[in-house]
Amino acid sequence: xxxxxEAGLEEVSDTxxxxxxxxxxxxxxxxxxxxHGGAVYGLARRVxxxxxxxxxxxxxxxxxxxxxxxxxxxxxxxLRTYLLAQTHSRAVDKLRSNQARRRREERDHREGGWRAPxxxxxxxxxxxxxxxxxxxxxxxxxxxxxxxxxxxYFGCYSYRQVAEMLDAPEGTxxxxxxxxxxxxRESLGASVSAAEGRLT
Amino acid sequence: xRTPLPHDELRELLGAYALDAVDPDEGAAVDAHVAHCAACRxxxxxxxxxxxxxxxxxxxxxxxxxxxxxxxxGSAAPAPLRRLPAPRVAPTRRVAWLAAAAxxxxxxxxxxxxxxxxxxxxxxxxxxRALASNGVQQSLDHAALAAAASPGARQVALVxxxxxxxxxMVLVPGGTAYLVPKSMKALDxxxxxxxxxxxxxxxxxxxxxxxxPAVTPIAVPAQVQALAVTExxxxxxxxxxxxxxxxxxxx
Numbered sequence: 001x002x003x004x005x006e007a008g009l010e011e012v013s014d015t016x017x018x019x020x021x022x023x024x025x026x027x028x029x030x031x032x033x034x035x036h037g038g039a040v041y042g043l044a045r046r047v048x049x050x051x052x053x054x055x056x057x058x059x060x061x062x063x064x065x066x067x068x069x070x071x072x073x074x075x076x077x078x079l080r081t082y083l084l085a086q087t088h089s090r091a092v093d094k095l096r097s098n099q100a101r102r103r104r105e106e107r108d109h110r111e112g113g114w115r116a117p118x119x120x121x122x123x124x125x126x127x128x129x130x131x132x133x134x135x136x137x138x139x140x141x142x143x144x145x146x147x148x149x150x151x152x153y154f155g156c157y158s159y160r161q162v163a164e165m166l167d168a169p170e171g172t173x174x175x176x177x178x179x180x181x182x183x184x185r186e187s188l189g190a191s192v193s194a195a196e197g198r199l200t
Numbered sequence: 201x202r203t204p205l206p207h208d209e210l211r212e213l214l215g216a217y218a219l220d221a222v223d224p225d226e227g228a229a230v231d232a233h234v235a236h237c238a239a240c241r242x243x244x245x246x247x248x249x250x251x252x253x254x255x256x257x258x259x260x261x262x263x264x265x266x267x268x269x270x271x272x273x274g275s276a277a278p279a280p281l282r283r284l285p286a287p288r289v290a291p292t293r294r295v296a297w298l299a300a301a302a303x304x305x306x307x308x309x310x311x312x313x314x315x316x317x318x319x320x321x322x323x324x325x326x327x328x329r330a331l332a333s334n335g336v337q338q339s340l341d342h343a344a345l346a347a348a349a350s351p352g353a354r355q356v357a358l359v360x361x362x363x364x365x366x367x368x369m370v371l372v373p374g375g376t377a378y379l380v381p382k383s384m385k386a387l388d389x390x391x392x393x394x395x396x397x398x399x400x401x402x403x404x405x406x407x408x409x410x411x412x413p414a415v416t417p418i419a420v421p422a423q424v425q426a427l428a429v430t431e432x433x434x435x436x437x438x439x440x441x442x443x444x445x446x447x448x449x450x451x
Contacts, residue, residue, distance in 0.1 A: 026273050033266055042259035055265050062269050077245055081252040088255055092220045125348045125355055125368055127258035128380050129341045132415055134253050152221040153254050159216040160223075171212065178215030178247070185250040 014079040022069040029066050036080060037062070039127055040087045047091040047154060057090045092156045101156075137187045145180030148173050205229050211240060218247035340415045344370055344378035358429060358446040366446040367413070369420075369427060377420045379413065384429075387411040392434045396444075397424035408436035425451045 009017070009031040020028035040061050044054035061083055065072070072082050095101050138146055144166075151162045163173040205213075205226075210233045216222045217230045234241040347353055348370045358367040370378040384393060393409040397420060406427075407418050411434070420427075428444035 026270070029273070030266070030270075033269065037261050037266070038258040039256060041261040041265065042257040043255040045259050046255075046257055051262075055262065058261055058265050059268055063272055066269075066273055077249060078252075080256075081249050084252040084255045085248060088251070089220045124258045124260075124382075125370055125380050126345060127256055128368070128382055129344055129415060130253065130256045131258070132380075133341050134256060138254070149219065149254070152216060152219040153251065157221065158223065159221045162221070174212045174216050177219060177221070178212065181215050181218060181247045181250040182243075184253065185246045188250070188253050 015074045018065070018069050018072055018074075018079065021066060029062065032065065032079070033062055036083050038124060039080065040083055042127070043084055043087045044091055047088070047156060048094060053094055057087055057094070060090060061086050088153070088156075095156045133188060134184075137184055140187070141180050141183060144168075145176045145183070148176040149180045149184075152177055205233075207233075207237075210237075211243070214240060214244050215247055218244060218251045340378075340417060343376075343417065344380055344415045347372045347375065347378050350375070356427070356448045356450060358427060358448040360446050366429065369418070369448060369450075371420065371450070377418045379407070379409070379416045379418055381409075381413045381415070384409075384413050387431060390434055391431055392436055393445075394430050394432050394436045394440065396428045396430065396440065397421060397450075398426040398428060399423040400425075403428065403440065405436065405438070420450070425449070 009027060012020075012031070014032065014035070017028040017032050021032070037058065041054060041058040044057040045051070048054050048057070064086065065083070072079060076082075138149075141149070147166060148159075148162055151157050151165060152159060155162075157165065159173050159177065160170055162177075163170040166173065210230060213222055213226055213230055217227060222230065230244075234244055348355065350372055352373045354371050356369050356371065357365045358369060360366050365382050366384055367382050368380045370380060379395065387393065389411055392411055393413055395406045395409055395418065396403040397406045398404075399421070404421070404424070406420060406424075407416060409416060409429075427448045427450060429446040430440045430442040430444055432440060432442065
């Protein structure tokens with residue numbers, strides 16, 4: 001994949017690359033994939049049971065970016081935030097079928113045996129360090145907020161389903177999610193800037 | 201006809217909305233609302249960033265994914281005229297936020313060395329500002345980020361017998377190295393991971409990593425040619441009798 005990338009693209013901001021994508025520059029999309037493909041695929045893999053379904057989502061997210069780059073608005077946040085939101089929302093759609101959810105539950109009971117081929121390392125360290133910090137911050141949340149958030153985000157359950165599972169009122173679950181996310185944003189605020197690192 | 205939700209109720213939905221955990225009609229109500237409520241829009245922005253952080257992880261995509269994407273890019277472009285061997289016509293697509301842009305960096309050519317240095321300094325500045333916040337582990341995490349961004353830094357993968365990456369070492373010439381665990385399964389408290397530097401036929405203990413390793417600063421002597429990780433009884437050993445669970449070549 002390296003061969004597709006011109007020297008110098010690594011120093012260009014995400015926003016400028018999306019602009020280049022809007023001008024049909026494939027190398028720009030390749031560089032964005034190099035930066036964000038691992039995070040997009042990683043989230044899809046984490047949430048879904050099947051590698052095939054996760055691969056489809058990763059493809060869809062980047063093809064969508066190619067076909068409609070104007071949907072990303074840099075005023076509303078980082079490109080990474082946008083791409084992960086797209087990824088998660090597609091994962092939720094795929095999980096709507098009971099079959100997909102059942103397969104995923106089966107996978108959770110088995111030992112995870114998926115191996116990635118060793119590839120380029122550059123983007124990985126930042127993401128892994130951020131993931132480490134996020135884990136710490138999530139562990140620091142009050143238990144009810146953590147549980148509600150994990151069920152909703154990684155379980156891809158609706159707040160109503162979470163309320164049933166936790167045997168709590170729906171209103172309570174909604175506000176736990178909202179408070180917990182607010183706390184995370186505050187405590188991880190500095191990491192957001194440090195981890196982004198590139199000019200956005 | 202459905203009556204619109206009161207503001208309080210819409211606000212309460214923002215968190216669940218950020219996690220894709222609302223019903224479709226609730227989602228539509230939130231969409232409609234944030235279009236004209238700046239306060240809720242700002243809160244949703246923050247909550248969405250928190251959601252993206254939750255989802256931050258990394259897994260190397262199989263190479264076929266990019267091949268499939270690249271294969272479909274051609275069909276997304278407008279078809280050239282069949283009769284003439286014309287070069288591919290690429291109309292500009294409208295990107296709404298471009299209209300107001302005064303200065304946008306375009307792909308004009310090779311980035312200058314100055315820009316490279318600026319970006320790295322930018323990263324270091326941000327990392328240093330972040331270091332000012334409390335929490336030792338958070339400081340180490342940021343120090344590792346700063347190291348990875350510094351000139352001359354390189355990263356080596358510590359892989360297991362199947363070739364799966366277990367951790368990454370960030371190596372900085374003349375500086376502190378950092379171990380960034382990726383998939384090191386937690387050991388019981390009676391055991392610990394230990395990192396060794398191999399020079400010739402000698403293995404030197406570089407660090408005892410504990411049973412659940414986190415980002416760790418390591419001093420790596422210049423003569424080390426390879427790294428190895430073993431599992432040992434706590435609190436570690438002077439010389440290992442165990443086969444490495446992961447290894448990497450440094451030179």
